[in-house]
Amino acid sequence: xxxxxxxxxxxxxxxxxxxxxxxGYVLPDGDIAVxxxxxxxxxxxxxGSSASIAYSIKTExxxxxxxLLYNIKNGKRNFTFSETRKIDRCGxxxxxxxxxxxxxxxxxxxxxRIARMGLNTLMLYTEDMYKLEGYPYFGYMRGAYxxxxxxxxxxxxxxxxxxxVPCIQTLGHLGKPFRWSAFAxxxxxxxxxxxxxxxxxxxxxxMIKHMRExxxxxxxxxxxxxxxDLGRGAYLRKHGYREQHELMARHLKKVVxxxxxxxxxxxxxxxxxxxxxxxxxxxxxxxxxNPNIEYKAYLNSSELQYYNPNIEFLPGxxxxxxxxxxxxxxxxxNINPEIYRGMIRKTKELSEKVVFAGGIWTWNGLxxxxxxxxxxxxxxxxxxxxxxxxxxxxxxxxxDGSECSVYTxxxxxxxxxxxxxxxxxxxxxxxxxxxxCTGYDMDAFLRLDLDSDIEGLDMLRPSTAKQVxxxxxxxxxxxxxxxxxxxxxxxxxxxxxxxxxxxxxxIEYLFELYRxxxxxxxxxxxxxxxxxxxxxxxxxxxxxxxxxxxxxxxxELEKLHQLMADIWYKNNKPFNxxxxxxxxxxxxxxxxxxACRINDYLSGKTPxxxxxxxxxxYYDGEQTPFISMCSSNxxxxx
Numbered sequence: 001x002x003x004x005x006x007x008x009x010x011x012x013x014x015x016x017x018x019x020x021x022x023x024g025y026v027l028p029d030g031d032i033a034v035x036x037x038x039x040x041x042x043x044x045x046x047x048g049s050s051a052s053i054a055y056s057i058k059t060e061x062x063x064x065x066x067x068l069l070y071n072i073k074n075g076k077r078n079f080t081f082s083e084t085r086k087i088d089r090c091g092x093x094x095x096x097x098x099x100x101x102x103x104x105x106x107x108x109x110x111x112x113r114i115a116r117m118g119l120n121t122l123m124l125y126t127e128d129m130y131k132l133e134g135y136p137y138f139g140y141m142r143g144a145y146x147x148x149x150x151x152x153x154x155x156x157x158x159x160x161x162x163x164x165v166p167c168i169q170t171l172g173h174l175g176k177p178f179r180w181s182a183f184a185x186x187x188x189x190x191x192x193x194x195x196x197x198x199x200x201x202x203x204x205x206x207m208i209k210h211m212r213e214x215x216x217x218x219x220x221x222x223x224x225x226x227x228x229d230l231g232r233g234a235y236l237r238k239h240g241y242r243e244q245h246e247l248m249a250r251h252l253k254k255v256v257x258x259x260x261x262x263x264x265x266x267x268x269x270x271x272x273x274x275x276x277x278x279x280x281x282x283x284x285x286x287x288x289x290n291p292n293i294e295y296k297a298y299l300n301s302s303e304l305q306y307y308n309p310n311i312e313f314l315p316g317x318x319x320x321x322x323x324x325x326x327x328x329x330x331x332x333x334n335i336n337p338e339i340y341r342g343m344i345r346k347t348k349e350l351s352e353k354v355v356f357a358g359g360i361w362t363w364n365g366l367x368x369x370x371x372x373x374x375x376x377x378x379x380x381x382x383x384x385x386x387x388x389x390x391x392x393x394x395x396x397x398x399x400d401g402s403e404c405s406v407y408t409x410x411x412x413x414x415x416x417x418x419x420x421x422x423x424x425x426x427x428x429x430x431x432x433x434x435x436x437c438t439g440y441d442m443d444a445f446l447r448l449d450l451d452s453d454i455e456g457l458d459m460l461r462p463s464t465a466k467q468v469x470x471x472x473x474x475x476x477x478x479x480x481x482x483x484x485x486x487x488x489x490x491x492x493x494x495x496x497x498x499x500x501x502x503x504x505x506x507i508e509y510l511f512e513l514y515r516x517x518x519x520x521x522x523x524x525x526x527x528x529x530x531x532x533x534x535x536x537x538x539x540x541x542x543x544x545x546x547x548x549x550x551x552x553x554x555x556e557l558e559k560l561h562q563l564m565a566d567i568w569y570k571n572n573k574p575f576n577x578x579x580x581x582x583x584x585x586x587x588x589x590x591x592x593x594x595a596c597r598i599n600d601y602l603s604g605k606t607p608x609x610x611x612x613x614x615x616x617x618y619y620d621g622e623q624t625p626f627i628s629m630c631s632s633n634x635x636x637x638x
Contacts, residue, residue: 007036012061015160019062019112032072036061042118042421043082044068058161060085063118063421063437070436083421088390090420091121092413093167093357095395097129097176099580100402101143101573108156110406115160117417117437121393122157123167123221124150128177130168132210135203137180143575150214158216165219166211170204170255171195172227189233195251196239205258212262220259221328224252225269245276249320256322267326267355270347277313307331309342318350327351332359332395335375335460340383348387355391356384360412362404363397364629365463366517367450372460373412381419392416400631401579403466405567407507410438411445444501448514450494450521456485456625463629465491465517468525470587470635473550473594474611476528477635478627480618485625487525494518509570513563520560523553531594535601535612543598550595557588583632 008016032049039054044064046052051068055061071079092114096102102110111122130145132138139145145153157164175191177183186203188194193203211220231247252268259266321327329347334340347354358380361369377394384392394416396409414434418425422433431442446452450465457464467478468487495518504511527546534542561584568577600606619627 002031004031004033005036006033009036009038011058011161012036015058015062015115016065018159019065019116022112034068041082041084043080044071045080046071046077048077056085057120059115059118059120062115062160063417066116066437083423085118085421086385087392087420089121089163089392090416091119091123091162091393092360092416093123093125093393093395094406095125095363095398095402096145097125097127097173098363098398098400098402099576100398100406100568101129101145101575102406103571103573104145104149104152106406106571107153111153111157111160111162113410113438114413114417115162117414117433118421119413119417120161121163121165123165123393124153125167125395125397127169127173130210130214132206134206135177135182137182138177140177140180141575142176143573147210147214154215163217163219164215165217165221166215167221167223168207168211169223170207171224171230171251173223173225187233188231188235189229192227192230192233194235195231195247196235201254201258204255208258208262208264212264218263218265220264220266222255222259222266222268224248224255225271225330227272228275230272244272245314245317245320248272248276252320252325253322256325265324265326267328267353269357270327270329270350271307273313273317273321273327273350274307274311274346277317278308278311307334307339307343309339309346311346313349321350324353325351326353326355326391328355328357330357330359330395331380332357332361332372332376335372335379337379337383340380341387344383344387344389354389355393356380356389357393357395358416359395359397360409360416362406362409362412363399364466365451366403366465366469367448367514368404368408368412368445369451369460370411370446370449371452373415375460377412377415377419378425381416392420400629401583402572403564403580405510405571407510407571408445408448410434410440410507411442414438440504440507441502444504444511447494447497447501448510450491450514450517454485454487454490462626464627465521466632467627467630467635468521469517470583470632471528472590472636473524473528473531474590474597474609476532476616478619479528479532480616481622481625481627482525483529488522491518491522491525495522509563509567513560513567516556516560516563520553520556523549523556527553531598532612532616535609540602543602547595547598547602550591550598554588554591554595557584557591560584561588583636586636 032051034051034053036053038056040056042060042064043054044067046068053061053064053068055064067081094102114122128139128144129142130139130150131147154164172192174193178187178191186194186197186200193200230244231242256266327347327350329343331340331343344354358377361373381392394412396406411434414437415430418430418433422429434440434442451462454462454464471477495515498511498515498518501511527549531546534546564580565577597606597609601609622628
């Protein structure tokens with residue numbers, strides 16, 4: 001179909017041409033005249049062969065275009081649609097610092113996809129992942145982005161009205177560059193900068209100056225989160241003990257002055273203000289581990305440690321925060337709306353500029369956790385509406401290897417877009433808008449969540465699939481916890497469900513990977529438990545059968561490994577896949593070794609399998625089928 005657009009401004013024309021060329025919309029025959037105009041809200045209408053689009057910001061135009069095309073494809077030639085954006089700035093933070101550095105073309109592709117959803121902000125979380133002149137070991141061998149690459153991404157984002165915001169670290173989370181002796185002069189602890197050190201502020205100014213040379217936005221995220229050991233390393237030895245809130249105040253004042261010097265409006269994470277003022281600081285996910293606890297009782301419990309809406313800030317805390325600094329309240333764990341409300345209000349005691357960061361759960365596991373994403377997003381963004389928070393973004397962390405592809409999170413991105421635009425977000429609304437903006441099926445993406453609906457597990461984020469995949473068959477760290485679960489039946493059903501799905505177009509390769517995951521997990525999930533039982537009963541027949549199963553599993557693991565590699569090299573820079581090679585290569589090697597050990601025992605070459613004689617304990621004392629998230633290194637190496 002040929003469209004005759006009129007009224008398209010220069011700001012939208014280039015993006016329109018890119019989308020039409022790139023996505024090649026297939027439409028029924030006929031001509032439609034589309035009138036485009038600026039307005040104070042998004043609206044779409046069509047009457048026969050005449051259509052109109054109105055929008056207030058550029059990304060609304062692309063969202064409106066998708067809505068128009070979707071309805072035409074479905075034979076609707078007479079309809080009207082309108083909606084008003086409820087959040088001024090809504091977008092994503094992509095983690096490119098935890099193993100996977102997205103290719104420039106991948107970032108550009110994500111930009112086009114979120115623009116079609118109507119999202120208008122994108123951050124790349126870069127700890128040391130940018131080439132910094134004068135610091136050759138900054139991002140060394142990690143796939144750090146060059147100035148030219150960042151500039152290209154920013155220019156492309158501007159075409160679609162997506163504001164690229166730099167997100168850096170100016171105090172903590174610098175463990176990767178601090179491995180190198182080149183940073184010894186500015187290093188306090190393993191990952192925290194040395195406060196009050198002149199060379200520290202030279203480095204930070206070079207960071208911020210670099211961002212100004214690459215980005216056109218007025219916003220910058222300066223980090224400063226999770227610096228729990230601030231002043232407790234080299235600083236302590238050099239200057240003696242200082243209160244952390246004093247160090248933070250002094251440091252932040254200097255960093256903000258630098259940011260403003262280069263025309264940036266700074267924002268920082270808010271958590272350290274709660275940590276430093278809390279007499280009993282602890283883990284951030286207490287509510288996540290206790291999802292059914294009553295809110296009032298919970299607020300009075302000792303378990304509410306990391307984020308506590310009831311804490312009292314030390315006198316002068318608000319005055320220590322430089323003027324015009326926005327505080328980013330991050331929370332992906334809680335499922336109780338009232339905790340979000342309390343935290344937003346408490347953060348406002350320090351700054352009227354409050355930004356909310358929720359999460360699309362792509363971290364720590366092999367697959368996205370849509371169960372947790374949905375419930376935490378609903379709780380958090382509902383309170384953002386009620387408490388007047390107008391800037392929101394979704395974090396997509398890559399903790400523990402970034403094994404979960406950024407594209408598995410597309411449905412989560414759409415979820416945030418609907419909370420930005422739709423008057424009422426429900427499954428029907430999300431399903432239709434996801435189809436309209438991406439062409440994909442919502443239910444197919446929900447099935448990518450390998451760990452949802454495990455019978456016997458009520459928790460939102462068990463990461464069970466990762467634990468099954470990486471645990472050693474002979475040593476079975478999790479077998480005691482898993483012995484009451486029928487994981488084999490669960491992953492068999494996951495595989496069957498994935499096999500029944502309709503093809504998902506250009507992203508079908510993701511579903512091929514997850515079908516292979518399900519096959520491997522089904523076969524591996526109870527091997528260790530059955531192996532111990534057969535050995536202790538001295539059942540040679542069962543041992544021989546398990547050895548054969550192990551031999552058959554090895555090529556399936558190798559196929560999984562190759563599928564993961566194909567996706568990695570398709571979407572990411574090549575750096576750091578060596579970590580995945582070591583993990584999966586190690587799993588395959590241990591599967592083969594287990595088969596050899598069993599056969600050596602059956603032949604009499606080995607008198608005993610000592611690994612199987614040791615008593616199986618609950619993992620880290622957790623006497624429950626649910627196991628807290630743990631790194632692959634902890635799973636694989638005892």
